[in-house]
Amino acid sequence: xxxxxxxxxxxxxxxxxxxxxxRPLGRLATQVATLLRGKHKPAFHPSQDIGDxxxxxxxxxxxxxxxxxxxxxxxxxxxxxxxxxxxxxKAMLEKRPERVIERAVRGMLPKNKLGRTQYRHLxxxxxxxxxxAGQLAEPIDQSGANA
Numbered sequence: 001x002x003x004x005x006x007x008x009x010x011x012x013x014x015x016x017x018x019x020x021x022x023r024p025l026g027r028l029a030t031q032v033a034t035l036l037r038g039k040h041k042p043a044f045h046p047s048q049d050i051g052d053x054x055x056x057x058x059x060x061x062x063x064x065x066x067x068x069x070x071x072x073x074x075x076x077x078x079x080x081x082x083x084x085x086x087x088x089x090k091a092m093l094e095k096r097p098e099r100v101i102e103r104a105v106r107g108m109l110p111k112n113k114l115g116r117t118q119y120r121h122l123x124x125x126x127x128x129x130x131x132x133a134g135q136l137a138e139p140i141d142q143s144g145a146n147a
Contacts, residue, residue, distance in 0.1 A: 004043045006050055013121075015053045015137035017130070020101065021061040023142070029104035031140075032056060036109065036118045049114055053121045055137055060097035060126045064089065074103065098124040 016035055020028055038044050038051035064072070072089040092100050101124050109115035123132065 003045055005045070006043055006048060008049070011050045013052050015055065015132065015135040017055045017057060017132075017137040017139045019058050019128075019139070020056050021058040022063050025062050025064055025100065025104055028056070028062065029101065029108055032101070032105045032122065033108035036105070036121055046110075047114070049117050051118050051121060053135070053137075054123070055130050055132050056101055056122070056124045057128050057130055058126075059101050059124050060093060062093075062097075062100065069093075097126045 018028065018032065032054050034040055035054050036051045038049070041050055043050060069090040070088060074087045074089070074092055076085050076087075077083050078085065089100065102122065105122060106115075106119055109118055123130065
């Protein structure tokens with residue numbers, strides 16, 4: 001078998017809209033990461049950026065199981081001594097719900113230039129409205145298949 005190498009101008013990128021309301025965070029993030037990487041396309045190759053654009057709406061209404069709202073902690077560091085900051089999932093959802101999905105998806109993408117390029121194709125919005133209607137984005141139903 002040979003690898004099909006696509007020229008960047010030959011890549012056909014589509015837009016997808018995913019409603020995150022009442023969807024488990026991890027399952028949503030894996031579906032979004034798959035679309036961003038292009039793993040759903042027959043010409044997928046790990047070293048190529050052939051993924052699609054993804055718009056996630058209703059990020060504030062994601063579902064988590066168990067006691068994750070209180071127990072899941074996000075860490076960040078200022079770079080100074082003693083500069084470790086902690087934020088719970090509940091506080092993050094109240095303040096910036098988009099970041100919860102963004103961090104989950106970013107952790108599933110490659111940690112290199114390719115992953116950073118693919119991450120830029122993600123748009124997350126806390127509510128049901130988004131400014132990408134002009135791109136004729138295709139809605140994706142709850143099962144993960146195209147509607």
